[in-house]
Amino acid sequence: MISTGSSGxxxxxxxxxxxxxxxxxxxxxxxxxxxxxxxIARACRTYGVKRxxxxxxxxxxxxxxxxxxxxxxxxxxxVYNPQRRxxxxxxRLKSDFRTTVDEIAQTEAYTPVTVATSAKRSDSGLxxxxxxxxxxxxxxxxxxxxxxxxxxEAFMMEADYRLAPLEGxxxxxxxxxxxxxxxxxxxxxxxx
Amino acid sequence: MISTGSSGxxxxxxxxxxxxxxxxxxxxxxxxxxxxxxxIARACRTYGVKRxxxxxxxxxxxxxxxxxxxxxxxxxxxVYNPQRRxxxxxxRLKSDFRTTVDEIAQTEAYTPVTVATSAKRSDSGLxxxxxxxxxxxxxxxxxxxxxxxxxxEAFMMEADYRLAPLEGxxxxxxxxxxxxxxxxxxxxxxxx
Numbered sequence: 497m498i499s500t501g502s503s504g505x506x507x508x509x510x511x512x513x514x515x516x517x518x519x520x521x522x523x524x525x526x527x528x529x530x531x532x533x534x535x536i537a538r539a540c541r542t543y544g545v546k547r548x549x550x551x552x553x554x555x556x557x558x559x560x561x562x563x564x565x566x567x568x569x570x571x572x573x574x575v576y577n578p579q580r581r582x583x584x585x586x587x588r589l590k591s592d593f594r595t596t597v598d599e600i601a602q603t604e605a606y607t608p609v610t611v612a613t614s615a616k617r618s619d620s621g622l623x624x625x626x627x628x629x630x631x632x633x634x635x636x637x638x639x640x641x642x643x644x645x646x647x648x649e650a651f652m653m654e655a656d657y658r659l660a661p662l663e664g665x666x667x668x669x670x671x672x673x674x675x676x677x678x679x680x681x682x683x684x685x686x687x688x
Numbered sequence: 689m690i691s692t693g694s695s696g697x698x699x700x701x702x703x704x705x706x707x708x709x710x711x712x713x714x715x716x717x718x719x720x721x722x723x724x725x726x727x728i729a730r731a732c733r734t735y736g737v738k739r740x741x742x743x744x745x746x747x748x749x750x751x752x753x754x755x756x757x758x759x760x761x762x763x764x765x766x767v768y769n770p771q772r773r774x775x776x777x778x779x780r781l782k783s784d785f786r787t788t789v790d791e792i793a794q795t796e797a798y799t800p801v802t803v804a805t806s807a808k809r810s811d812s813g814l815x816x817x818x819x820x821x822x823x824x825x826x827x828x829x830x831x832x833x834x835x836x837x838x839x840x841e842a843f844m845m846e847a848d849y850r851l852a853p854l855e856g857x858x859x860x861x862x863x864x865x866x867x868x869x870x871x872x873x874x875x876x877x878x879x880x
Contacts, residue, residue, distance in 0.1 A: 504857070519769075531723055535864040542856035542863055577711075579862045664734035665696070665877055670771045671734055672727040675870035678863065679878075682871045685857055 505685055506636040508600055508608060509545050509677065511536060512593060513552035517645040526644040528557045533564055535674040537583040543681035548587050549596050558589050565589075593640065593651070600636055608636040612647055612655035613680065615669050621660030624683040631684060639680070641673050697877055698828040700792055700800060701737050701869065703728060704785060705744035709837040718836040720749045725756055727866040729775040735873040740779050741788045750781050757781075785832065785843070792828055800828040804839055804847035805872065807861055813852030816875040823876060831872070833865050 511532060514525035528550060540548040550561050565584050567573045574581035590596045601607040611627065631637055640647060640655065652658055662679055663669050671679070703724060706717035720742060732740040742753050757776050759765045766773035782788045793799040803819065823829055832839060832847065844850055854871055855861050863871070 531864075535867055538862055538864055539867050541860050542854075542858075544857035579860070582860065583862065662734075662874070663879055664873075665736035665879070666734075668733050668771070668774065670730055670775065671870070672723075672730055672866070674864070674866055675727055675731050678867035678870050679874045681856075682854075682874065686871075687855055687857070 504634070505544065505631045506604065506634055507543075507545050507631060507685065508547050508549065508636065508638045509536070509540050509681075510549040510551055510590075510593065510596055510638055510640045511673070511677075512640055512642050512647060512651070513550070513554070513557065513644075514592075515648045515651055516642045517648055519645055521645070523648050524644060525552060525554055525557075528552055528561045530564055532643065532674060533561060533584065533587060534580070536677050537587055538580075539674075539678040539681055541583040541586060543685050545586070545681065547600075549590050550587060551590050551593055551596060553591050558591070561587075561589055597638060600638060604636045606636055608638040609657065610638050610640065610655040611657045611659050612640045612652045613642070613659045613661075613676065614646055614652060615661045615671070615676075616646070617661055618658055620658055622657045623660055624680075627657070627659060628684050641677055641680075643673055696826070697736065697823045698796065698826055699735075699737050699823060699877065700739050700741065700828065700830045701728070701732050701873075702741040702743055702782075702785065702788055702830055702832045703865070703869075704832055704834050704839060704843070705742070705746070705749065705836075706784075707840045707843055708834045709840055711837055713837070715840050716836060717744060717746055717749075720744055720753045722756055724835065724866060725753060725776065725779060726760075726772070728869050729779055730772075731866075731870040731873055733775040733778060735877050737778070737873065739792075741782050742779060743782050743785055743788060745783050750783070753779075753781055789830060792830060796828045798828055800830040801849070802830050802832065802847040803849045803851050804832045804844045805834070805851045805853075805868065806838055806844060807853045807863070807868075808838070809853055810850055812850055814849045815852055816872075819849070819851060820876050833869055833872075835865055 568584040
């Protein structure tokens with residue numbers, strides 16, 4: 497039995513810190529940043545995403561993320577700003593993508609369809625309109641976003657789908673991952 | 689003679705640090721933050737915004753913003769990441785909104801139409817579709833976004849238009865200003 501979120505969709509978001517590319521194309525584990533937690537959690541809450549997963553294999557990064565989240569969900573931050581608490585309480589920390597897929601599969605009793613995102617063009621890129629229709633079917637979907645210079649090609653290949661890149665009005669499309677997640681969610685589930 | 693940007697529109701963005709509201713509705717001057725410069729400059733560059741104005745009357749904040757921008761446009765940052773340079777070189781610093789309007793009027797030989805944004809609902813809110821059509825006329829427009837708890841009501845009243853709030857799928861719409869600018873630009877000038 498799949499339980500849809502407030503959007504009527506069953507949408508999950510993962511922010512991947514490993515495996516991602518660095519500036520030179522080498523595979524690295526990037527650092528978790530405070531604002532990636534806040535901005536993306538707020539966008540996810542606004543667009544009815546059921547859970548926002550932070551994925552990193554680094555123990556110290558998981559501890560850091562956990563401290564930030566605890567401050568805003570159980571500590572002084574949650575009292576000071578209850579709206580922020582509502583956003584950050586949807587965050588979950590995971591050491592890898594596979595266990596994230598497994599957890600969602602267990603929750604929903606249905607393995608989520610995985611969709612990888614990238615700023616690079618590809619012939620096989622799924623359009624936003626098409627994915628919007630697929631989401632309306634109510635099945636669970638997990639959208640993966642890469643930090644640093646983006647998800648590795650090997651990671652992209654393993655996903656069920658690859659979403660078309662966001663493009664602006666020219667050839668420049670170096671959006672922050674925070675902007676990319678926000679725009680993508682608006683295109684997929686925002687009111688039209 | 690109006691010179692349109694790469695979008696074919698003549699669009700300017702202002703991030704206002706004064707006058708904005710604090711949590712209790714008092715008028716304050718908020719602090720300039722590093723990531724507001726970077727994320728919003730990248731979104732503006734992606735969507736063909738001609739200039740991105742940072743507005744604050746505080747001298748020390750102007751100096752701080754200037755140092756950050758110089759690092760990425762003339763210093764080591766620009767060499768390390770040329771794409772970031774291309775984004776940040778469109779930033780201009782101004783002490784108030786009025787002189788920003790005047791500068792654009794001088795550049796374009798046409799006073800820009802001012803559009804204030806807010807997360808609050810209003811009966812007079814301009815729709816995204818309507819503003820998108822207005823932009824296509826090629827006249828200069830200046831979109832104002834508030835930091836902290838948003839633009840003051842007095843500021844909103846002085847603008848030519850008030851844009852409808854971004855709404856997600858439920859009643860929660862506490863997006864960061866970085867997310868709000870990104871989504872707004874995508875709705876107004878993104879490829880459809």
